[in-house]
Amino acid sequence: MAGRGGMTTVLAAPPVDRLAAVTPTLRQIGDLKRVRVAHAEGSVAERAFSRAWAALVGGADPAVVADRECAAALAGARLGGMDAATLTACGLAQTEVETVLARAVDELVGSLHPDTGRRLRAALPHLVDHALPDAPIPPFVPALRRQPRAGATAAGQPRLVVEPAENHAEHCWAVAVYGALLADDTGADPAQAFLLGLAHHLHNARLPDAGFAGELLLGAYLTPMTDRLTEWALAELPEALAVRVNAVLAFRVDADTPLGRTFHSADVLDRVLQVHHHARAAAFTVEQALVDLALVHDGPVVDYQRAVLRAAGL
Known part of the structure; x- marks a missing residue:
């Protein structure tokens, strides 16, 4: 959680040697927050957020979901909205779709840990033959898609409003994907990193985002409020999944573990890359x-x- 992370002093060294090499890839993946298509509502990123939660609620293995969504994100960094389902609907055979996806992935996969690259390549066929389970999406999913992010705020300073604002689904999706892509470098479990990123703003399904400045004003009320709202969101999940998500959420409070370091690396990278996007667009x-x-x-x-x-x- 950005607010809690902001209130914790973290002195750990950066977790991976290849950060400079992988950051341009993460930047391109993050641009999927801004890619839309005519045949579906929302950005590619927020639709992937919904798809991931639908698969998890339907009983899919988080490791499989993480690999599949990371492979889709890496391909999407080059193909934009031309995903596997769209290419199939436009008449390409399964092997032809796999060829196109592999070409896209091959342009960027060299910046990732070799084990990560192998997992993502192995997941590509599943992007073509995968069908969403017939499972209800928890109410917090569309709520997070509607909830805007506050952006950069500081105590005592006027709010800087940049438009269009990203939403919490897009941010959580990006942190989930970035975390899973960095996990092999940090020694964390990619599935746990993906789950933690996906779930770390569950409380914002009900709580509007006032940024770090607003959280400072909440003071001692912040932690009990966010804990309560997180519990309400977890109650919308199947019990086994809720237990698993709750377990990884415990690692967001510091950077003392491989999973904590992975999460905070992904979170801060996405927050700063988002600001870089607005600066680039303005210039x-x-x-x-x-x-x-x-x-x-x-x-x-x-x-x-x-x-x-x-x-x-x-």
Whole structure:
């Protein structure tokens, strides 16, 4: 939980040597918070959040869910909304879908721990043949999809509002995926890291987010309130799953364990990468689009297109 993490002094060293190499991959995965498609409501990230909880409530093994969702996220970093279900619906055969997904994963998997890469490649076929279980989604899932994040706040300072705000489902999904992708480097269990990230803001299904500044004002009321609201959310889960989720939530309070370090690495990376996104968006220039990203790219009519732009003064 960001608030509790913010109130705990953590002096542990960064947990992985490859953080500089993996962060650009995490950044691209995080952009799935901002990718949408015509045939479904919400971002790719929040729909993945719902899909993960539906699978868990339906009795799926958290390790299988974690690998499947991380593989989908890594592929999605390159393919955006062209996921396995969409490619299948558009007429590709199963082997063809697997080929496309593997191409996307191969572009980014080199930044990850080799064991992580092997697990994600092995999960790719399951993205094609997987069907969601007929299980109800807990009420906290759509609530977290609706609940906006507060963003950066500081005591005594005016609130900085950036739009569009991410929601708690998107943040929790990102922390879950980042944690599972970092787990092999930190010595944590990927499934536990995924569950912890997925569940660490259950209390915000009912409690609006006022940021760290608001949590400071709650003072001694904060912990009992969030504990109570978390219990209410856990009561919406099957008992065995609730017990398992509750057990991993205990590791969010410090960075003294591999799981705690993994969670806090994923959480702080996502919070700061989100701010970097808004800064990049505000500073974006036409030159970046035309030169760096080759908006008008090579092709049979590129000379004509460039002539049009010159004539238009663009």
